[in-house]
Amino acid sequence: MDIWHADAAGVYSNESVEGTEGLTYLRGYQVTDANGLGQFQTIYPGWYRGRAVHIHMKVHVGGSVVHTGQLFFDDDLTDKVYGSAPYSSRGTPDVRNSADDIYRSAGAASAVLAVTPSAQGYAGEITVGVKRS
Numbered sequence: 001m002d003i004w005h006a007d008a009a010g011v012y013s014n015e016s017v018e019g020t021e022g023l024t025y026l027r028g029y030q031v032t033d034a035n036g037l038g039q040f041q042t043i044y045p046g047w048y049r050g051r052a053v054h055i056h057m058k059v060h061v062g063g064s065v066v067h068t069g070q071l072f073f074d075d076d077l078t079d080k081v082y083g084s085a086p087y088s089s090r091g092t093p094d095v096r097n098s099a100d101d102i103y104r105s106a107g108a109a110s111a112v113l114a115v116t117p118s119a120q121g122y123a124g125e126i127t128v129g130v131k132r133s
Helices: 075-081 101-105
Strands: 002-004 027-029 054-061 064-072 114-118 121-125
Touching: 064 101
Parallel strands: none
Antiparallel strands: 002 027, 002 054, 054 064, 114 121
16 A cells, blocks of 8 residues: 655645655555555645645555545644644645545545544554455
8 A cells, every 4th residue: 555645835745846856755655464454654744725634545456556545634633733833834724624525525534534642643543445356
């Protein structure tokens, strides 16, 4: 599986329009364990105009992409995170989950990470079921 998302300033790596071509920050790929479990450690995603806060993901099985989707965060948690630096310098996101078309098509609340406080900040968890063929 792999994930990628924008930095605190709302900028993606490896994007020519962002001037980050060739950079690969906040992008990760991981092979899951025998039970299909994997984990990533990253920062809270930044926002950009017209989208709710999210993380992109792809799930691969046998060399083929079997799922492409996005993971979202509870708006109240986003408000809390964005009250602190470096996120606070950009203000609040201009789109809430309920106004994001991809959030709605991704299953709305079922695409929201279950997040709990941890020693390093927050830990998010979600189960993604995919067909193997």
